[in-house]
Amino acid sequence: MESAKETVERVRRGEVRAAARLMRDLDDGVPGAREILKQLYAHSGRAHIIGITGSPGVGKSTLTDRLIQDLRQEGRTVGVVAVDPTSPFTGGAILGDRIRMQRHALDEGVFIRSLATRGHFGGLTASARAVITVLDAMGKDYILVETVGVGQDEVEIAATAYTTMVVTVPGLGDDIQAIKAGILEVADILVVNKADREGAERTCQDLLQMLELQTFRKTHAWKPRVFLTQAKDNQGVEELMAGVREHQEFLSRDEGKALKAARYSRVRQEFLDLLKEGVYTHLVRQLTQDGRLEGILQEILEKRTDPYSASEAFIAQTLGSALRRKPNEGG
Amino acid sequence: MESAKETVERVRRGEVRAAARLMRDLDDGVPGAREILKQLYAHSGRAHIIGITGSPGVGKSTLTDRLIQDLRQEGRTVGVVAVDPTSPFTGGAILGDRIRMQRHALDEGVFIRSLATRGHFGGLTASARAVITVLDAMGKDYILVETVGVGQDEVEIAATAYTTMVVTVPGLGDDIQAIKAGILEVADILVVNKADREGAERTCQDLLQMLELQTFRKTHAWKPRVFLTQAKDNQGVEELMAGVREHQEFLSRDEGKALKAARYSRVRQEFLDLLKEGVYTHLVRQLTQDGRLEGILQEILEKRTDPYSASEAFIAQTLGSALRRKPNEGG
Numbered sequence: 001m002e003s004a005k006e007t008v009e010r011v012r013r014g015e016v017r018a019a020a021r022l023m024r025d026l027d028d029g030v031p032g033a034r035e036i037l038k039q040l041y042a043h044s045g046r047a048h049i050i051g052i053t054g055s056p057g058v059g060k061s062t063l064t065d066r067l068i069q070d071l072r073q074e075g076r077t078v079g080v081v082a083v084d085p086t087s088p089f090t091g092g093a094i095l096g097d098r099i100r101m102q103r104h105a106l107d108e109g110v111f112i113r114s115l116a117t118r119g120h121f122g123g124l125t126a127s128a129r130a131v132i133t134v135l136d137a138m139g140k141d142y143i144l145v146e147t148v149g150v151g152q153d154e155v156e157i158a159a160t161a162y163t164t165m166v167v168t169v170p171g172l173g174d175d176i177q178a179i180k181a182g183i184l185e186v187a188d189i190l191v192v193n194k195a196d197r198e199g200a201e202r203t204c205q206d207l208l209q210m211l212e213l214q215t216f217r218k219t220h221a222w223k224p225r226v227f228l229t230q231a232k233d234n235q236g237v238e239e240l241m242a243g244v245r246e247h248q249e250f251l252s253r254d255e256g257k258a259l260k261a262a263r264y265s266r267v268r269q270e271f272l273d274l275l276k277e278g279v280y281t282h283l284v285r286q287l288t289q290d291g292r293l294e295g296i297l298q299e300i301l302e303k304r305t306d307p308y309s310a311s312e313a314f315i316a317q318t319l320g321s322a323l324r325r326k327p328n329e330g331g
Numbered sequence: 332m333e334s335a336k337e338t339v340e341r342v343r344r345g346e347v348r349a350a351a352r353l354m355r356d357l358d359d360g361v362p363g364a365r366e367i368l369k370q371l372y373a374h375s376g377r378a379h380i381i382g383i384t385g386s387p388g389v390g391k392s393t394l395t396d397r398l399i400q401d402l403r404q405e406g407r408t409v410g411v412v413a414v415d416p417t418s419p420f421t422g423g424a425i426l427g428d429r430i431r432m433q434r435h436a437l438d439e440g441v442f443i444r445s446l447a448t449r450g451h452f453g454g455l456t457a458s459a460r461a462v463i464t465v466l467d468a469m470g471k472d473y474i475l476v477e478t479v480g481v482g483q484d485e486v487e488i489a490a491t492a493y494t495t496m497v498v499t500v501p502g503l504g505d506d507i508q509a510i511k512a513g514i515l516e517v518a519d520i521l522v523v524n525k526a527d528r529e530g531a532e533r534t535c536q537d538l539l540q541m542l543e544l545q546t547f548r549k550t551h552a553w554k555p556r557v558f559l560t561q562a563k564d565n566q567g568v569e570e571l572m573a574g575v576r577e578h579q580e581f582l583s584r585d586e587g588k589a590l591k592a593a594r595y596s597r598v599r600q601e602f603l604d605l606l607k608e609g610v611y612t613h614l615v616r617q618l619t620q621d622g623r624l625e626g627i628l629q630e631i632l633e634k635r636t637d638p639y640s641a642s643e644a645f646i647a648q649t650l651g652s653a654l655r656r657k658p659n660e661g662g
Contacts, residue, residue, distance in 0.1 A: 034639060041637035055387055267631050267638065268624075274642040275614060280607045282646055293599075300598050306372035307598065308365060311605040315613055319649075 004032060008039045014077070014138045016111060023113055026130050037130055044136035045263070047079070048248055051158030052146045053183060054167030059193045063167060063231040064146050068104055070241050071142050078104075079135030080112040083128050083147040083154060111135060126277055128157050129270055159186035160266045162259065163247045167191045168207075170199040184210055187224050188247050191240060195228040204228060221258065222250055335363060339370045345408070345469045347442060354444055357461050368461055375467035376594070378410070379579055382489030383477045384514060385498030390524045394498060394562040395477050399435055401572050402473050410466030411443040414459050414478040414485060442466060457608055459488050460601055490517035491597045493590065494578045498522045499538075501530040515541055518555050519578050522571060526559040535559060552589065553581055 002010075010018035025033035050067075054060050064080060071078050104110040113131050115124060128145065135143050145161055147154040158164055166187035184190075184207070192203050204226050211224055225243045229236035251259040287293040296314070299305045305313075333341075341349035356364035381398075385391050395411060402409050435441040444462050446455060459476065466474050476492055478485040489495055497518035515521075515538070523534050535557050542555055556574045560567035582590040618624040627645070630636045636644075 038637045038639045041639065042634045045634075264628065264632065268628055271627065271631060271638040271641060272611075272615065274638050275645065276607065276611045278642045278646050279610050279614065279650065280603075282650055283606060283610065284603065297595065297599055297602060300602060301595065303373045303376075306369045307602040307605050308369045308372065310602060311609045314606065315609050319610065319613055 004036050004039065007036050008043075011036075011040060011134060011137055012043055012139070014140075016108065019111065019134055019138055020113075022134055023131055026134075027127060037133060040137035041133055044133045047136040047140050047143045048163070049132065049136075049143045049145060049161040049266075050244065051161030051164040051186075052144060052167060053148070053155055053158035053164070053186075054191075056148055058167045058169045059231050060146050060148075060167050063191065063193060063229065063237075064144050065104075066231050066234055066237045067144060067241065068110055069234075070237055072104075072107065072109055076141040077109040077139065078111075079132075079138065079140035079143040080110070081128055081131045081135070081143065081145045082112070082114045083124060083145070083157060111138065111140065124154075125157055125273055129273065155183050155186065156269070159183075160269045162251060162262050162266075163188050163244055165189045165191055165244075167193050168203065169194040170197045170203040185214065185216075188222060189240070189243050190224055190226040191229055192226065193229050193231055195230045195236065200228055222247065335367050335370065338367050339374075342367075342371060342465060342469055343374055345471075347439065350442065350465055350469055351444075353465060354462055357465075358458060368464060371468035372464055375464045378467040378471050378474045379494070380463065380467075380474045380476060380492040380597075381575065382492030382495040382517075383475060383498060384479070384486055384489035384495070384517075385522075387479055389498045389500045390562050391477050391479075391498050394522065394524060394560065394568075395475050396435075397562050397565055397568040398475060398572065399441055400565075401568055403435075403438065403440055407472040408440040408470065409442075410463075410469065410471035410474040411441070412459055412462045412466070412474065412476045413443070413445045414455060414476070414488060442469065442471065455485075456488055456604055460604065486514050486517065487600070490514075491600045493582060493593050493597075494519050494575055496520045496522055496575075498524050499534065500525040501528040501534040516545065516547075519553060520571070520574050521555055521557040522560055523557065524560050524562055526561045526567060531559055553578065 007018055007022060011022060022033060022036060024030075026037060052060055052064055052067075061082070064082075068078050068080065104112065113135075115127050115131065128147075132143055132145065145158055147158045164186050166183050166189070168191070170192060190207050190211075192200055192207070194200075207226050211226075225246070227236060227240045227243055229240055231237065251262060284293070287296075296305075296310050300307055300310060338349055338353060342353060353364060353367060357368060383391055383395055383398075392413070395413075399409050399411065435443065444466075446458050446462065459478075463474055463476065476489055478489045495517050497514050497520070499522070501523060521538050521542075523531055523538070525531075538557050542557075556577070558567060558571045558574055560571055562568060582593060615624070618627075627636075627641050631638055631641060
């Protein structure tokens with residue numbers, strides 16, 4: 001069994017097997033894996049993280065595939081995290097899109113990791129963040145984070161990237177148009193893929209108009225760009241990559257003022273997510289063990305209290321005083 | 332200004348204006364609204380809650396519309412919660428599907444509420460649960476909860492219904508097939524909508540085969556039914572409703588053994604969701620106020636710690652001792 005220090009070194013050297021093993025161990029909750037992740041964190045923070053999000057079927061995977069190709073031709077190394085709420089028994093691996101991407105599997109400069117929910121809902125965000133940290137510590141120049149842009153958590157993962165790309169296609173129904181609008185706010189770059197479809201230009205115009213309506217944009221220095229692509233035929237991808245680079249340059253202007261701000265909000269979200277999950281796990285375990293959860297649930301079921309009052313009472317009782325104490329007074 | 336008691340009574344009598352006002356107040360965080368919700372909780376628990384989930388564009392809203400019609404013809408009252416991650420500036424109201432559903436707007440026996448994210452991600456689950464409680468206390472016989480079946484939270488809202496319906500259509504791409512598989516596990520009833528499309532029968536067969544692979548089903552008394560519908564033309568909806576009633580009867584067998592189990596897991600999820608959100612909100616507020624969050628973030632940014640160690644240390648310091656104390660010792 002190799003030491004944590006050895007694993008850290010091997011991952012930092014970019015060794016694919018060590019990284020893949022660590023990611024599996026993190027997923028499975030293998031003891032010690034989290035300690036290695038902590039040590040790797042100090043070596044992260046150099047990669048440019050690009051979020052790619054959008055509704056199912058807009059061609060995110062094909063686009064991601066093209067971006068990998070483009071970055072590799074420039075000699076950049078690339079890590080990919082594909083977050084997909086697939087089933088434990090289908091997994092991410094058998095999907096056509098994933099297979100297509102696997103043509104990069106033999107390229108040492110590319111590392112692709114698919115994440116599924118593995119039978120329970122929750123924890124996907126934490127898993128994705130851990131994978132990003134590992135890829136970053138491996139020294140990847142770019143990390144592409146592909147998520148389905150519908151769920152709240154999934155959008156958030158993409159939104160905490162340094163450059164967030166929102167992908168759509170012309171002629172989607174009302175339902176999807178609305179979703180697109182919902183995630184428009186987090187976009188640095190908008191992509192209208194499948195540009196050969198009718199109404200592509202119109203969709204671009206609509207998006208630009210919607211961007212105009214976003215009053216918060218007026219206080220921001222970056223004005224989102226809209227690109228037309230046909231990822232399948234590699235059309236428009238070069239222009240899109242130029243847009244990404246333009247955003248990267250924007251972030252590094254004024255001694256990296258905007259990048260620092262993006263990094264700050266990324267670290268903030270990362271810490272708060274971990275705190276939220278950690279506190280919750282801790283509470284549920286403790287409340288289950290000492291039988292308090294069962295008691296509270298019975299009281300609610302018998303209508304002697306309600307979930308709102310019960311949760312408030314619990315928080316006031318356990319957290320109120322604990323939080324007011326200074327850390328050095330804690331026991 | 333009317334008293335809380337008056338509002339509770341008006342909502343319990345099913346008054347639409349009082350209920351609508353309360354839902355708005357809950358969304359806006361108006362003081363006192365939450366207290367009314369607590370009182371209403373004691374009067375909830377009678378409605379049959381049906382979750383309807385599936386990918387964008389499968390026709391969930393049209394199907395919901397048909398189910399409303401069917402239930403109304405039987406003389407049942409219906410509440411609808413449509414959870415849509417739409418933008419604050421598009422809102423749920425301008426969508427075609429929503430407008431279609433609004434033909435029930437003049438029917439006093441139907442109450443429809445659309446929920447959007449309102450500019451920030453998070454809190455949608457809590458909002459939906461509050462609306463369900465209000466509709467339930469209003470005395471609605473059925474509550475239909477329509478969510479986009481892609482995000483984790485969205486699926487979970489539908490999954491905690493008593494009868495969960497998963498909707499799909501024939502001939503979707505790999506991407507959507509996978510999502511469908513991921514939510515298959517929570518389905519009591521499967522619907523293949525747009526049955527006039529090619530491959531409808533095949534999709535049914537595929538679903539039945541996938542259900543066979545779910546080993547956990549073997550220990551469950553209920554075997555999910557698969558229905559073919561064409562909601563647009565009202566075809567197959569009657570049969571589907573018969574399936575819902577069959578599931579309802581199944582739940583009430585043996586003195587409601589299965590219904591009690593469903594209710595228990597629903598209350599458990601509701602309480603734990605509220606606890607998670609409440610604790611998180613409490614922590615962030617406290618940590619922001621006393622400046623500790625800023626200090627922790629700076630330490631992480633300077634790589635003197637990492638988010639994993641920092642969150643663990645914080646939890647150990649503040650929660651460790653607090654939780655071990657018995658409630659009556661707390662101060």
